[in-house]
Amino acid sequence: xxxxxxxxxxxxxxxxxxxxxxxxxxxxxxxxxxxxxxxxxxxxxxxxxxxxxxxxxxxxxxxxxxxxxxxxxxxxxxxxxxxxxxxxxxxxxxxxxxxxxxxxxxxxxxxxxxxxxxxxxxxxxxxxxxxxxxxxxxxxxxxxxxxxxxxxxxxxxxxxxxxxxxxxxxxxxxxxxxxxxxxxxxxxxxxxxxxxxxxxxxxxxxxxxxxxxxxxxxxxxxxxxxxxxxxxxxxxx
Numbered sequence: 001x002x003x004x005x006x007x008x009x010x011x012x013x014x015x016x017x018x019x020x021x022x023x024x025x026x027x028x029x030x031x032x033x034x035x036x037x038x039x040x041x042x043x044x045x046x047x048x049x050x051x052x053x054x055x056x057x058x059x060x061x062x063x064x065x066x067x068x069x070x071x072x073x074x075x076x077x078x079x080x081x082x083x084x085x086x087x088x089x090x091x092x093x094x095x096x097x098x099x100x101x102x103x104x105x106x107x108x109x110x111x112x113x114x115x116x117x118x119x120x121x122x123x124x125x126x127x128x129x130x131x132x133x134x135x136x137x138x139x140x141x142x143x144x145x146x147x148x149x150x151x152x153x154x155x156x157x158x159x160x161x162x163x164x165x166x167x168x169x170x171x172x173x174x175x176x177x178x179x180x181x182x183x184x185x186x187x188x189x190x191x192x193x194x195x196x197x198x199x200x201x202x203x204x205x206x207x208x209x210x211x212x213x214x215x216x217x218x219x220x221x222x223x224x225x226x227x228x229x230x231x232x233x234x235x236x237x
Contacts, residue, residue: 025089026078028226031063034076041081047215048074050208056224060100060167063224068208070110070220075209086205087228090115090125094175094232097127099207103221104165107133109142110219112170114210115202121212123148123200127172128217129163131155139163141170141182145194153194160184163221173232181232188235 027038032052034044046066053067068074080087089095101112111128124146131142139161144154162168162184174180178195181188204211207226208219 023229023231025087025095025228025230026226027228028078029063030066030224030226034066034078042078042087044076044078044207046076048072048218050074050076053222055222056100057167060169061225065100065102065222065224066208067222068219070105070108070218072218073215074218075211075215076207076223077211078205078207085118085203086115088115088202089205089228089230090174091199091201092175092230094173094230096171096173096229096231096233097227098169098171099226100167100169100224101162101221102165102167102223103129103163103219105220106130106138106163107135108220109217110221111210111217112207112219112223114204114206114217116204116206116210116212117148117200118203118211118213120148122146122150123202124210124212125202126210126217127170128219130157137161141184141189143172143180143182143192143194145197147198148200149198151197153192153197156192158182158184158189160187160189167222167224171233175232183235186235 024038026042036042049069052064109131111126114126117123141158143156146152171183180192210217
């Protein structure tokens with residue numbers, strides 16, 4: 001398994017993020033395919049105008065990433081091992097999602113990760129760039145969570161920048177306590193309290209867009225090295 005290095009641009013410190021096999025749900029190097037390298041067979045499929053791109057610098061592991069064109073119909077669809085739907089990772093008692101992103105496009109509500117419903121447009125758990133250019137920082141991470149009854153949290157924004165045309169590492173960890181911790185380039189950014197939002201069980205899991213009855217909010221940029229755990233990783237992890 002290829003391990004990647006997180007470079008903290010703020011502190012200029014380097015540490016290695018080594019996925020724990022016991023807790024790893026899915027691991028996608030995106031080096032020419034969307035196979036799950038965790039051994040759990042939660043494989044993905046690229047849909048539409050997405051292509052494998054060989055532009056990952058050696059400092060973060062080299063190899064390929066996925067280049068998303070931002071057009072409708074373009075996203076990465078992650079299925080469970082039975083190929084009956086998404087992972088519903090955000091319903092786990094605790095979970096972590098991490099990936100590298102590179103995009104200078106802001107204010108367009110592009111999603112880098114989403115879980116939703118194929119039969120109801122309301123339930124959403126998604127992370128992306130800002131939904132408008134009036135956010136405190138146009139390059140902020142945008143958190144948006146909405147239940148089946150329409151009760152929503154967000155759009156809520158990070159203090160730090162993740163979308164500025166350079167490679168950035170984004171990691172968020174949460175669980176049934178309704179508290180989502182966000183890290184950018186390995187540095188803790190803040191905690192988002194969505195505990196007031198009623199729980200729901202999604203049946204779609206995507207990167208680079210939202211998939212409901214149809215897709216939307218398609219990402220324009222590069223995504224690499226996606227990993228998902230069934231535990232809330234600490235900063236030292």
